[in-house]
Amino acid sequence: MINRFLPIxxxxxxxxxxxxxxxxxxxxxxxxxxxxxxxxAVTPATASARRDANLLILLVQNRQFIGYAYALExxxxxxxxQVLGEFWKTTGAMVMRxxxxxxxxxxxxxWLTMKTTLFGFALGGVIGMFGAIAMVYSRVAAMSLMxxxxxxxTIPIVALAPMxxxxxxxxxxxxxxxxxxxxxxxxxxxxxxxxxxKGLRAPEDSQLDLLKTYNATGLASFLKLRLPASAPFxxxxxxxxxxAALVGTIVGELPTGAISGxxxxxxxxxxxxxxxxxxxxxxxxxxLAGALVTLIDMLQKIVLNRMGMYR
Amino acid sequence: MWVFWVICIWFGAWGLNIxxxxxxxxxxxxxxxxxxxxxxxxxxxxxxxxLGLSAVILPAPSAIFLRFGAELDLLWGxxxxxxxxxxxxxxxxxxxxxxxxxxxxxxxxFLTKGLLPIGNFIAAMPIIGIxxxxxxxxxxxxxxxxxxxxxxxxxxILVNTTQGLQASHAIHRDLMKTYGASYWQVLCAMRLPSAxxxxxxxxxxxxxxxxxxxxxxEYFGSPTxxxxxxxxxxxxRLDMDLVxxxxxxAALVGTGFYGAVTLAERYFTFWHPSQRNR
Numbered sequence: 001m002i003n004r005f006l007p008i009x010x011x012x013x014x015x016x017x018x019x020x021x022x023x024x025x026x027x028x029x030x031x032x033x034x035x036x037x038x039x040x041a042v043t044p045a046t047a048s049a050r051r052d053a054n055l056l057i058l059l060v061q062n063r064q065f066i067g068y069a070y071a072l073e074x075x076x077x078x079x080x081x082q083v084l085g086e087f088w089k090t091t092g093a094m095v096m097r098x099x100x101x102x103x104x105x106x107x108x109x110x111w112l113t114m115k116t117t118l119f120g121f122a123l124g125g126v127i128g129m130f131g132a133i134a135m136v137y138s139r140v141a142a143m144s145l146m147x148x149x150x151x152x153x154t155i156p157i158v159a160l161a162p163m164x165x166x167x168x169x170x171x172x173x174x175x176x177x178x179x180x181x182x183x184x185x186x187x188x189x190x191x192x193x194x195x196x197x198k199g200l201r202a203p204e205d206s207q208l209d210l211l212k213t214y215n216a217t218g219l220a221s222f223l224k225l226r227l228p229a230s231a232p233f234x235x236x237x238x239x240x241x242x243x244a245a246l247v248g249t250i251v252g253e254l255p256t257g258a259i260s261g262x263x264x265x266x267x268x269x270x271x272x273x274x275x276x277x278x279x280x281x282x283x284x285x286x287x288l289a290g291a292l293v294t295l296i297d298m299l300q301k302i303v304l305n306r307m308g309m310y311r
Numbered sequence: 312m313w314v315f316w317v318i319c320i321w322f323g324a325w326g327l328n329i330x331x332x333x334x335x336x337x338x339x340x341x342x343x344x345x346x347x348x349x350x351x352x353x354x355x356x357x358x359x360x361x362l363g364l365s366a367v368i369l370p371a372p373s374a375i376f377l378r379f380g381a382e383l384d385l386l387w388g389x390x391x392x393x394x395x396x397x398x399x400x401x402x403x404x405x406x407x408x409x410x411x412x413x414x415x416x417x418x419x420x421f422l423t424k425g426l427l428p429i430g431n432f433i434a435a436m437p438i439i440g441i442x443x444x445x446x447x448x449x450x451x452x453x454x455x456x457x458x459x460x461x462x463x464x465x466x467x468i469l470v471n472t473t474q475g476l477q478a479s480h481a482i483h484r485d486l487m488k489t490y491g492a493s494y495w496q497v498l499c500a501m502r503l504p505s506a507x508x509x510x511x512x513x514x515x516x517x518x519x520x521x522x523x524x525x526x527x528x529e530y531f532g533s534p535t536x537x538x539x540x541x542x543x544x545x546x547x548r549l550d551m552d553l554v555x556x557x558x559x560x561a562a563l564v565g566t567g568f569y570g571a572v573t574l575a576e577r578y579f580t581f582w583h584p585s586q587r588n589r
Contacts, residue, residue, distance in 0.1 A: 003424075004424070007421050007422075007424040007425030008424070008425050008428050008429060010421075010425055011422075011425035011426055011429055012429065015429075076447065076448060139332045139333075140325075140328050140329050140332045140343070143328070143331075143332050143339060143340055143343040143344065144328050144332075144343040144344050144346065144347040145344075145347070146344075147344040148344055148347065148348065150569075151562070151566050153519060154518070154519050154562075154565035154566045154568070154569040155558075155561060155562040155565050155566070156519070156522040156523045156526050156561050156565055157523070158523050158526045158527050158530075158539070160558060162542055162543060162546040162554070163546070163551075163554060163555070163558065165546075166368075166546055166549075166551075167368065167369065170367070170368040171368075239435075240435075243435040243436075243437075246437055247437045247439055250437050250439065250440060251439060251523075251527060254527065254530050262440075263440075266440050266442075266443055267443070267530075267531075269443065270443035270446070270447075270531050270532075275444065275447065278440075278443050278444060279444075281440070282440045282441065282444075285436070285437045285440055286436050286437075289435055289436050289437060290432070290435075293435055
């Protein structure tokens with residue numbers, strides 16, 4: 001246990017230290033501008049002279065003002081505790097005041113994003129699974145569909161996203177959820193499809209032959225052999241799929257001019273020039289991604305355990 | 312009337328594909344998807360004409376191709392800005408940085424054990440979200456797009472290369488030891504070649520990510536050219552022919568880029584079992 005986690009913890013601590021160290025040079029000019037406005041004697045004295053000065057020299061000349069770089073309201077690179085502070089302000093603190101569902105709370109936006117992600121994940125998962133079954137059982141489907149499935153993934157979905165939104169709007173679909181879910185399904189069906197095909201083809205010839213000697217029907221050999229054999233492959237690809245579905249939802253929230261969801265928080269934070277809002281939305285997205293993948297992972301362990309396949 | 316044609320063509324093409332695949336022609340794996348694609352295009356054209364859809368909702372494929380032909384200069388400028396300046400440069404920087412990083416990490420077991428799980432975790436994150444931050448840092452031009460692409464392609468390559476470098480068999484390592492090979496000889500003659508299938512796996516993932524990153528970053532600010540810029544402003548002006556022409560370019564580029572990586576994979580890892588039985 002220690003052997004596994006010690007290196008990870010050391011690396012994480014190292015990255016954190018690097019982050020803190022990077023804040024000073026990243027924010028130095030902004031911090032010095034602020035110090036100058038406060039009336040401090042900064043060298044060189046004007047912002048334009050500082051813009052031309054070497055960053056390293058600037059850092060040495062103004063070492064007494066480095067503290068300002070760590071306390072900016074709109075930093076180029078916020079410190080981890082600034083990000084955590086903003087994150088807490090828009091989640092935990094709002095819960096304590098009983099305003100968890102306020103439009104300014106990340107819980108509300110994260111919930112909306114998660115709902116769409118799960119919706120798109122379900123859609124993409126079902127398409128992927130049934131597509132895999134069709135391709136395993138039908139040569140025609142495999143030959144004519146598979147190349148297009150691959151090509152569909154090389155087309156950057158973000159190019160299609162605004163079109164999907166306009167199209168579904170024109171077709172009279174009022175809900176903003178539907179186009180986002182379609183985009184996220186588009187991204188997540190492919191890993192499921194590929195994993196499921198691999199899984200359905202996993203049984204060996206001897207096992208299929210055995211079922212044939214039992215005079216098993218096609219349906220029976222599907223339900224009793226191919227489907228169970230595909231479970232480990234399916235869960236592995238579901239984990240990739242749900243991460244892809246989240247990316248799809250966030251991308252889908254960007255060009256919609258959506259006002260809710262984590263992607264919209266990123267866009268709004270960008271438009272209003274509030275980097276802390278962007279960083280805390282990113283943190284929320286990362287936590288959501290981690291939680292969703294962990295959820296599938298737990299589901300995998302439980303299901304495979306019950307099936308006696310867990311190694 | 313047109314509904315009848317739609318049904319006729321659909322089942323005709325279906326029958327053609329069944330016939331193609333059952334006869335086991337050598338060309339069937341290429342012809343069958345082409346038949347499907349052509350059928351979809353024809354049906355799209357017929358449905359748009361039949362329903363009388365306005366170009367604002369869904370332009371016909373013929374209109375898109377005409378617009379594509381008419382706007383070649385504009386599309387080339389966008390392609391140059393987004394793909395050549397943003398995506399390809401970012402891809403090259405990100406891939407080389409990740410390869411060097413993987414080689415450095417690989418020399419220490421501690422680093423490998425620490426960074427591999429973190430890299431795996433970050434690879435599952437929606438990294439696309441850093442686009443606004445990069446635009447803030449590096450400005451509106453291609454530098455910010457390349458920066459997003461660098462970060463997006465870095466982790467898949469890093470993780471895959473690190474795994475690939477550990478994939479060599481113990482018996483091969485022993486053999487190299489009996490030859491008295493140095494670290495660099497072992498690396499170049501044995502470990503890098505055996506890592507190649509893994510590296511190409513990462514490259515394929517990254518090839519599609521690179522385009523996504525470059526286009527999304529343009530939603531957060533760009534000069535007045537670029538594929539993402541053109542798509543988002545085109546949608547605003549309901550200039551759908553142009554948007555679809557731009558999507559067509561994106562599809563061509565994405566498929567071409569992925570195809571190029573696949574060809575390179577076939578050339579460099581022809582010895583690998585997954586490439587042999589073709």
